[in-house]
Amino acid sequence: MAETARTVIIEENGGPEALKLVDWPVGEPGPGEIRIRHKACGLNFIDCYQRSGLYPLQLPHALGMEAAGVIEAVGEGVTHLAPGDRAAYAATPPGAYTEARVMPAAQVCKLPEDISFEEGAAMMLKGLTVQYLFHRTTPLKKGDTVLFHAAAGGVGLIACQWAKSEGIRLIGTAGSDEKCQLALDHGADACINYNTEDFTKRTRELTDGKGVDVVMDSIGASTFIGSLDCLKPLGMMISFGNASGPVEAFNLGILAQKGSLKVTRPTLFAHIADPAACQEMAAMLFGKVSSGAVKIRIDQRFPLAEVAEAHRALEARKTTGQTILTLE
Known part of the structure; x- marks a missing residue:
């Protein structure tokens, strides 16, 4: 050796x-x-x-x-x-x-x-990150809807396929039409180009105004507050990364105002x-x-x-x- x-x-x-x-x-x-x-x-x-x-x-x-x-x-x-x-x-x-x-x-x-x-x-x-997001963080079942940021990235493409394999509807976001297509090709139900569309508004449209059950967000600072507005009442915000910088301090009362939301910051x-x-x-x-x-x-x-x-x-x-x- x-x-x-x-x-x-x-x-x-x-x-x-x-x-x-x-x-x-x-x-x-x-x-x-x-x-x-x-x-x-x-x-x-x-x-x-x-x-x-x-x-x-x-x-x-x-x-x-x-x-x-x-x-x-x-x-x-x-x-x-x-x-x-x-x-x-x-x-x-x-x-x-x-x-x-x-x-x-x-x-x-x-x-x-x-x-x-x-x-x-x-x-x-x-892959282990996707496993804990889908199986160890909050209960998810067939028919639930997830908003997944950076859906064409390394974690995202695994998540798109994982969600499809378990009957979970995944709405992705990505920074270009090409990346959106990549997410769709890997099982995303829909994908939003956040550089040309308001992802919060579009997510609401895609869920008939109801919002999603869970947001999985590795972007951090630039998407955090908008992601809260994508959740249905009692929904779960999973913030698991900081690609755009760490999330700044915020008033916990916002979670009550937006529907008794839950937030977690897990690590693998x-x-x-x-x-x-x-x-x-x-x-x-x-x-x-x-x-x-x-x-x-x-x-x-x-x-x-x-x-x-x-x-x-x-x-x-x-x-x-x-x-x-x-x-x-």
């Missing part, structure tokens, strides 16, 4: 130019840990938040939250994985932008043979903190992909050395579907 691996780190917060490719020590797994050699790494908005300092890290720190590869070694007490296993994960601490790493084993999942390493790297964080890592829950969630995700109900669309591939360009494309909203970093 090589003593170091090419790894992307930051030594200070900043823009994509802060990303550095260095030789980083790997080491041997201790109790409860594994060593994994990656075949591909996933790219997510949380990586940009950590790079910029919105989500602080103790620096210097490696970045990246998901990847897929082959288990090289396991530490004492690890029983669900063995050397040679194909595996994928979305997990803390950050450090997935690398050729190989030692990390906690609890959130690392055995990857089915019929799912490729690239798919595994692209789907774990986003709270949901997968329990190892058994993580494995159960992953099993459901793998089942959706293996059955063909959810197809993982990888539209952008960047070599690890071009990670800064990948971040620029993601932050400029020039990406669709999934984006991965390649290692071979």
Whole structure:
């Protein structure tokens, strides 16, 4: 085993130019840990938040939250994985932008043979996010209606297919007609171009004035208040990202005025903190992909050395579907 691996780190917060490719020590797994050699790494908005300092890290720190590869070694007490296993994960601490790493084993999942390493790297964080949005945040049933922002993004295209597979009506939003069509092609019932239409007004029209049961919003500041106006009374607002910036403080009384609405700000890592829950969630995700109900669309591939360009494309909203970093 090589003593170091090419790894992307930051030594200070900043823009994509802060990303550095260095030789980083790997080491041997201790109790409860594994060593994994990656075949591909996933790219997510949380990586940009950590790079910029919105989500602080103790620096210097490696970045990246998901990847897929082959288990090289396991530490004492690890029983669900063995050397040679194909595996994928979305997990803390950050450090997935690398050729190989030692990390906690609890959130690392055995990857089915019929799912490729690239798919595994692209789907774990986003797919597990969709799983908790639809199954662990608020009760959803066949016939319910969801408004999903950024429906042509990595999480969104999985959500469109997931909703269709469960008989849930999904109304998406996106920033162009082309992206709207992509969401429709993946199972959205309707999609609103928020650059040419008022998404609140259009959502009300599409629901005969009633509003939706749930809003799933990863955009944040620019869509939050408008999203509340899309909900029917007693509806649930799930704010799970900050692509346009964090949501500012607001008067809780607004929720009463708009129909006794509910609001939550979940994170994936709270949901997968329990190892058994993580494995159960992953099993459901793998089942959706293996059955063909959810197809993982990888539209952008960047070599690890071009990670800064990948971040620029993601932050400029020039990406669709999934984006991965390649290692071979």
